[in-house]
Amino acid sequence: MSAEVERANKAAQSQLADVDGKGNATSDVSLTGKPRSQTSGLLAVVVNITNSTDEAASYAVQVDFLDDSGKVMETRFVGAEDLAPGERAQPLAISRKPADPPLTAKVAKAQRY
Template structure:
């Protein structure tokens, strides 16, 4: 009887032990899960992220590539040459129009002056009888024009041939014009115009290069 009672008492005891062990295992598993979740949250909050450097996106760059800059420079130079050529053509056309208003007699005298001075050596015998006066561009169609003042200082009638040179800032002659006056009486004066066909820029300076009385 004692052995049977002991067996009966042992079985409930084993059940309680099994239940207790099972409960401990469940509790341990739950604690492990909580620790795992807590570790994940801690990693998200405290971890730092260092991005990997990447190559720059050249498509977003401003500015032109060297080859494009070279093409742009060539285009600017070509535009400047075209503008200079157009300015020179315009100045020449205005000079022709202005000269067309001059009388045929003056035009003939200018042509004769060029022929007279073509083979002349030296500056001629009449530079002292010639001076220049500037003419406002507004009165010459925007062109560079000078009044050539010729005075017959002799006591006889004489004709004059005058060469006017236009020089740039470096002193280089860039244009030459000829004017003349026919049969000036003693003490008489003439005032023909010498008109440059060059554009207004760069500025030029006019001077009496030759003057011949004949």
């Protein structure tokens, strides 16, 4: 992971620390899975972030990886900074957990700031 990506991810985690509920930007965020054949067998999702406002904005997103019972097994944070209106970013959230048992990903929080 590049230093810039790591810095953005830490900034996202910091931004989400005091957010109650799901945040103000869940409608601007969706997930797309990547085939495990492209990720060395790891569960990875593309976090699709689109700035739907008419001003530049930054985004912080928390992705939870859940087991079959819905228990959070791992959490990852990603961010996108200074997106122009209508601009899109697609950071990756990658689980470090083994492929078995299978996990699913969901957007737990998304905050525009």
